[in-house]
Amino acid sequence: YMDEDVSIKGFSEMESISESFNQMISRMKQLEDSRQEFVSNVSHELKTPITSMKVLADSLLQQEGVPAELYQEFLVDIAEEIDRENKIINDLLSLVKLDKKSGEMHISTININELLEQIMKRLRPIAAKRNIELVFESFRPVIAEVDEVKISLALSNLIENAIKYNFDEGWVRVSLNADHKFFYVKVSDSGVGIPEDAQNAIFERFYRVDKARSRETGGTGLGLSITRNAILMHRGAIKVYSKENEGTTFTVRVPLNYIA
Numbered sequence: 001y002m003d004e005d006v007s008i009k010g011f012s013e014m015e016s017i018s019e020s021f022n023q024m025i026s027r028m029k030q031l032e033d034s035r036q037e038f039v040s041n042v043s044h045e046l047k048t049p050i051t052s053m054k055v056l057a058d059s060l061l062q063q064e065g066v067p068a069e070l071y072q073e074f075l076v077d078i079a080e081e082i083d084r085e086n087k088i089i090n091d092l093l094s095l096v097k098l099d100k101k102s103g104e105m106h107i108s109t110i111n112i113n114e115l116l117e118q119i120m121k122r123l124r125p126i127a128a129k130r131n132i133e134l135v136f137e138s139f140r141p142v143i144a145e146v147d148e149v150k151i152s153l154a155l156s157n158l159i160e161n162a163i164k165y166n167f168d169e170g171w172v173r174v175s176l177n178a179d180h181k182f183f184y185v186k187v188s189d190s191g192v193g194i195p196e197d198a199q200n201a202i203f204e205r206f207y208r209v210d211k212a213r214s215r216e217t218g219g220t221g222l223g224l225s226i227t228r229n230a231i232l233m234h235r236g237a238i239k240v241y242s243k244e245n246e247g248t249t250f251t252v253r254v255p256l257n258y259i260a
């Protein structure tokens with residue numbers, strides 16, 4: 001009797017160990033797949049501007065007596081591709097720094113109202129070019145323990161996107177609030193919105209709803225993964241609410257006191 005009982009218990013324990021082992025293996029396979037996908041995405045994204053530059057340079061070199069204007073035009077295009085390559089590399093470097101395992105936190109006490117005002121001051125001229133109204137609404141002064149560079153990057157990305165994916169004459173509203181534990185930033189826009197079935201995917205690296213549009217606006221598809229990583233490193237949370245052709249709201253919640 002006793003023996004049987006023990007052996008049954010032993011067996012079910014073995015079973016559960018082998019189950020967790022299988023789960024671990026399948027998790028490792030998932031990680032390896034996503035790593036390979038990342039590397040292949042990075043290579044593709046880095047190659048695209050280089051291919052364009054090569055085509056542009058070759059077509060100039062292969063012709064004799066190219067008119068000066070055409071020369072000038074192609075050089076402008078080449079310079080744009082170089083800018084794009086630079087942006088991708090910078091975003092990739094930010095992303096690597098924001099990797100949860102390798103990323104270090106440099107925590108200091110920051111006035112979040114001032115931080116948001118600085119970001120908006122920098123972005124206001126860009127919004128003004130397309131007559132987009134940029135409003136900041138603060139419900140209270142907020143002082144928090146954060147990594148200034150990371151939080152600043154995270155919030156800038158959200159506000160830049162709200163401008164980028166907006167209509168001319170649209171609006172962007174940024175609001176800041178807090179309770180005794182968290183501060184909350186809400187970035188709402190009157191822009192193109194995000195289809196419901198894409199709302200989870202936008203946080204993935206290199207994902208873009210509309211590749212052509214994003215490329216036109218200089219997007220790399222890395223912005224929101226950078227933002228989400230930065231927020232998660234502060235043990236915060238980010239959510240999106242959106243309706244196509246009506247607009248998008250991102251809400252961010254970050255603890256006032258950093259918990260390592």
Ligand code: ADP
Nearest residue numbers: 161162165202208209214219220221222223224
């Ligand atoms: P990108 O560099 O393309 O802007 P992001 O990671 O910042 O990359 O955003 C991913 C995609 O999510 C964008 O390409 C865009 O399609 C969509 N998106 C992000 N923010 C907004 C927004 N405020 N309104 C509409 N679409 C957005």
